[in-house]
Amino acid sequence: MIRYILKRVGYMIVTFYVVITLTFLAMKMLPGTPFKFANRLSPEQLNQLKHYYGLDQPIPIQYLHYLWNFIHGNLGGSFQYGMQPVTEFLFQRFPISLQLGFESMIFGTVLGIFLGIVSGIYRGRFLDWGTVTLAVVFISIPSFIFAAILQYFFSVQIRIFPVIGWSGPMTHVLPVVSIGVGVMATIARFMRTEMVEVLNQDYIVTAQAKGLSTNAVIFRHAIRNAMIPIVTVIGPLTSAVVTGSLVIENIFAIPGIGSQFVDAIVTNDYPMIMGTTELYAGLFIVTILIVDVLYGVIDPRIRVSGGKSI
Amino acid sequence: MNHLLEIKDLNVIFHIFGADVQAVRGISLQLNKGETLAIVGESGSGKSVTSKAVMGLIPNPPGEIATGEILFEGRDLVKYSKKQMQKVRGKEISMIFQDPMTALNPTMKIGKQIMEGLIKHQSLSKHDAKKRAIELLQLVGIPNPEKRVDEYPHQFSGGMRQRVVIAIALACNPKILIADEPTTALDVTIQAQILDLMRDLQEKTGTAIILITHDLGVVANLAQRVAVMYGGKIVETGTLDEIFYNPKHPYTWGLLSSMPKLHAKTDKLLAIPGTPPDLSNPPKGCPFAPRCPHAMKVCTEHMPAYTELSATQKAACWLLDERAPKVDPPTTIGVGGES
Numbered sequence: 001m002i003r004y005i006l007k008r009v010g011y012m013i014v015t016f017y018v019v020i021t022l023t024f025l026a027m028k029m030l031p032g033t034p035f036k037f038a039n040r041l042s043p044e045q046l047n048q049l050k051h052y053y054g055l056d057q058p059i060p061i062q063y064l065h066y067l068w069n070f071i072h073g074n075l076g077g078s079f080q081y082g083m084q085p086v087t088e089f090l091f092q093r094f095p096i097s098l099q100l101g102f103e104s105m106i107f108g109t110v111l112g113i114f115l116g117i118v119s120g121i122y123r124g125r126f127l128d129w130g131t132v133t134l135a136v137v138f139i140s141i142p143s144f145i146f147a148a149i150l151q152y153f154f155s156v157q158i159r160i161f162p163v164i165g166w167s168g169p170m171t172h173v174l175p176v177v178s179i180g181v182g183v184m185a186t187i188a189r190f191m192r193t194e195m196v197e198v199l200n201q202d203y204i205v206t207a208q209a210k211g212l213s214t215n216a217v218i219f220r221h222a223i224r225n226a227m228i229p230i231v232t233v234i235g236p237l238t239s240a241v242v243t244g245s246l247v248i249e250n251i252f253a254i255p256g257i258g259s260q261f262v263d264a265i266v267t268n269d270y271p272m273i274m275g276t277t278e279l280y281a282g283l284f285i286v287t288i289l290i291v292d293v294l295y296g297v298i299d300p301r302i303r304v305s306g307g308k309s310i
Numbered sequence: 311m312n313h314l315l316e317i318k319d320l321n322v323i324f325h326i327f328g329a330d331v332q333a334v335r336g337i338s339l340q341l342n343k344g345e346t347l348a349i350v351g352e353s354g355s356g357k358s359v360t361s362k363a364v365m366g367l368i369p370n371p372p373g374e375i376a377t378g379e380i381l382f383e384g385r386d387l388v389k390y391s392k393k394q395m396q397k398v399r400g401k402e403i404s405m406i407f408q409d410p411m412t413a414l415n416p417t418m419k420i421g422k423q424i425m426e427g428l429i430k431h432q433s434l435s436k437h438d439a440k441k442r443a444i445e446l447l448q449l450v451g452i453p454n455p456e457k458r459v460d461e462y463p464h465q466f467s468g469g470m471r472q473r474v475v476i477a478i479a480l481a482c483n484p485k486i487l488i489a490d491e492p493t494t495a496l497d498v499t500i501q502a503q504i505l506d507l508m509r510d511l512q513e514k515t516g517t518a519i520i521l522i523t524h525d526l527g528v529v530a531n532l533a534q535r536v537a538v539m540y541g542g543k544i545v546e547t548g549t550l551d552e553i554f555y556n557p558k559h560p561y562t563w564g565l566l567s568s569m570p571k572l573h574a575k576t577d578k579l580l581a582i583p584g585t586p587p588d589l590s591n592p593p594k595g596c597p598f599a600p601r602c603p604h605a606m607k608v609c610t611e612h613m614p615a616y617t618e619l620s621a622t623q624k625a626a627c628w629l630l631d632e633r634a635p636k637v638d639p640p641t642t643i644g645v646g647g648e649s
Contacts, residue, residue, distance in 0.1 A: 201412060202407060202409060202412040202413045203412065203413055203414055203415040203416070205367060205407070205413075206407060206413045206414065206415070206423075206475070206478065207415070207426075208367055208399070209365060209367065209399055209400060209404060209405045209407075209479075210399065210400040210404070210426055210427040210430070210478065210481075211396045211397065211398070211399035211400030211401055211427060211430055211431060212396070212400075212426060212427075212430060213396055214392075216426075216430075220418070220426070221415050221418070224417050224418075225415065225416065225417055228417075298417070299416075299417060300416070300417060300462040300464070301416060301462070301464045
């Protein structure tokens with residue numbers, strides 16, 4: 001297992017390096033300059049500025065320079081914020097985005113698993129039909145539209161939750177729900193399918209033949225086995241939540257990384273673009289590793305490294 | 311006479327795609343204490359459905375016990391509630407299944423899977439249940455049970471898993487053990503071991519066994535009495551010797567002929583031509599008539615009644631009627647193929 005994890009960490013580093021390189025190249029192809037009034041500046045002034053930010057050197061040199069600094073933990077300073085270090089900036093804002101993403105994932109996963117189980121057990125009945133319909137609706141509606149609808153009803157009409165902001169539990173509800181329902185719908189559909197499949201397995205009949213109650217059969221034998229494949233969708237879903245939160249943070253004016261990421265691209269704030277991308281990429285890569293390790297925890301067949309398997 | 315289990319005129323119907331499939335059509339059976347009854351027949355003859363009906367495990371919907379009684383020690387299990395049935399399953403009547411590769415929960419330790427029934431039916435503490443689970447593993451011949459009890463199914467081979475399945479079934483000393491094709495999914499050497507084990511355990515525990523199979527070799531090995539099923543009906547019953555040496559129903563002849571033999575002169579396998587009847591639209595007469603080489607006009611129109619051939623043997627066939635022509639059983643049914 002330790003060898004396996006080490007090997008995976010190796011792959012992660014390679015992946016991360018590729019992400020940095022590609023982002024760097026793509027970023028340099030963005031049109032425009034980081035300087036707001038570039039067209040009003042004289043060529044001399046522009047050259048001076050470029051020299052100041054190190055942008056006058058050839059791109060390969062800039063790239064190597066960036067890598068060198070990166071290895072030493074220096075992500076550079078943000079152009080927009082008077083060379084305030086990007087790392088400091090990320091550390092300040094990242095916890096907010098992380099909290100939003102985490103709350104949304106928990107909300108969506110717990111509710112989704114619950115709905116999927118209920119739907120799978122009552123397959124073909126009204127409850128199942130209702131859940132499936134709801135799931136299709138929630139998967140189809142983009143989170144930003146859903147966010148606007150929620151804002152209209154719950155903030156403007158009924159006035160229970162604030163329209164925007166991020167201060168206290170009440171402000172969390174709408175953004176978390178906006179991102180979370182998509183997760184919920186996806187997981188509910190997966191869980192339902194798995195539940196139906198597991199309930200048709202022979203070992204469920206074995207459990208019934210032991211004289212166990214319906215509840216014992218479902219809780220002890222069905223749910224755990226049905227959850228194994230769910231773990232695999234959690235990885236891709238995390239990335240969906242991350243991209244979803246970019247927009248949602250903007251809509252609800254949440255001071256997380258998502259809104260700054262968009263700003264950074266618009267203003268060609270190179271170090272900030274690099275920093276936020278690296279953070280998201282790192283988050284995603286780590287999530288996938290955690291998911292794979294989790295897989296082994298839930299499914300004993302995967303736990304054994306090498307040796308016997310089916 | 312008091313039987314341990316008595317099935318009276320059992321009818322099981324499955325409502326599937328607008329059709330009513332009559333999987334079991336009015337069968338009656340008795341099982342005595344400590345004996346082994348084999349139910350033989352080809353796929354779709356209704357043998358597994360019969361066993362599921364006894365366990366109360368017919369999925370409803372789409373299945374349903376339409377009429378009939380299943381008397382266990384005089385109490386009718388068909389009338390039992392879900393809760394009452396849970397107290398019978400695993401405690402009084404338990405079951406072992408065809409495919410040990412899928413019959414065990416892959417994410418639960420073997421020991422826990424055995425302990426579940428013990429904790430439920432005998433109210434044992436976790437500690438005592440585990441001790442008993444280890445004893446059971448020892449009993450079914452799993453070496454090193456103290457260690458194996460904490461392992462998962464994927465760490466066991468097929469034969470070993472079937473032993474575990476048997477241990478689960480025997481955990482609460484049931485009075486009846488239903489074995490639904492217990493050796494079909496195993497390879498031949500393991501089959502023999504499992505059959506030996508079952509015979510051994512029956513001697514030790516005195517459990518009555520209902521053996522569901524299409525393998526006459528297994529029947530010869532284990533059973534005292536045999537019921538031959540075809541098209542949802544029992545066409546012939548008798549003791550092992552009666553069925554093997556003096557069979558009266560053409561379907562039984564066909565089954566015996568199709569058994570591969572070691573010293574056969576021909577290298578061809580004999581088969582019964584045709585397929586079993588469509589039970590969503592069951593035939594009026596004898597279900598075997600379309601495939602029967604001796605079928606007469608009456609066979610397709612009226613279901614024959616049982617003819618009592620001895621105190622223990624009876625068969626449902628028009629050939630046994632006094633007006634029927636005399637037909638001798640084929641010479642291919644020699645019994646030489648027991649494993």
